[in-house]
Amino acid sequence: DFVLAGANAPSGGFELVLFPVRAGEPKWLPTPGITPRGRGAFFPDGKRIFFMGTENGHGPRAFVLDSERGGPPRPVSPEGTRRGILSADGRSVCARAADGDWYLYPTDKGEPQRVVGLGFGEEPTQWAADGRHLYVRGSDELQPGESVLAARVYRLDPWSGARELWRAIPPITSTTGGGVENVFFSADGRTCIYTHSRYSSDLFLAEGWK
Secondary structure, eight states: OOEEEEEOOOTTTTEEEESSSSEEEEOOOOOOOOOEEEEEOOOOTTEEEEEEEETTTTTTTEEEEETTTTOOEOOOOOOEEEEEEEESSSEEEEOOOOOOOOOESSSSSSSEEEEEEEEETOEEEEEESSSOOOEEEOOOOOOOTOSSSOEEEEEETTTTTOOOEEEEEESSSSSSEEEEEEEEEEETTTTEEEEEEEOOOOOOOOOOOO
């Protein structure tokens, strides 16, 4: 078993690398002319790798690399696409295009489709394990009766636009400020981990100033 990462290669440049989870040496995956940037993931078959990258002289886009057969990475999205995430079944990459909209790009054959049902300021963050739904981070705004911002995550069918509120995560306390940032769900969607920032300050009383 390996962990996929990006790192500075011994030969120079930034490359994909497979780190063994047990004893062993890392396996470097050169991508000549392409610099990996942002997210990457294994396909379900464990033989192919998805990653976001920038080709020399071109804009960022999504690529697929066959780690066993070798050969150059194959682009699966047009230039200017960012923040790509691979579906759990490996059939689609959801990414933001240069026009600002989010699209589903097939990793094999087919035409891209625009994601339906996203609201203003919302962003897909993760695919559900069924390969049919996206977890979407809603825009932060106070709802009626609320005094603090809660992070809302929706479960969206990107083809039909059908959606439901999946989780609303309030700040740890309402007095220290801060808020919920990145949210990631387990395969069954019942457990999540997230980062949370808090702000605090000290109040001092100074006397005897002249």
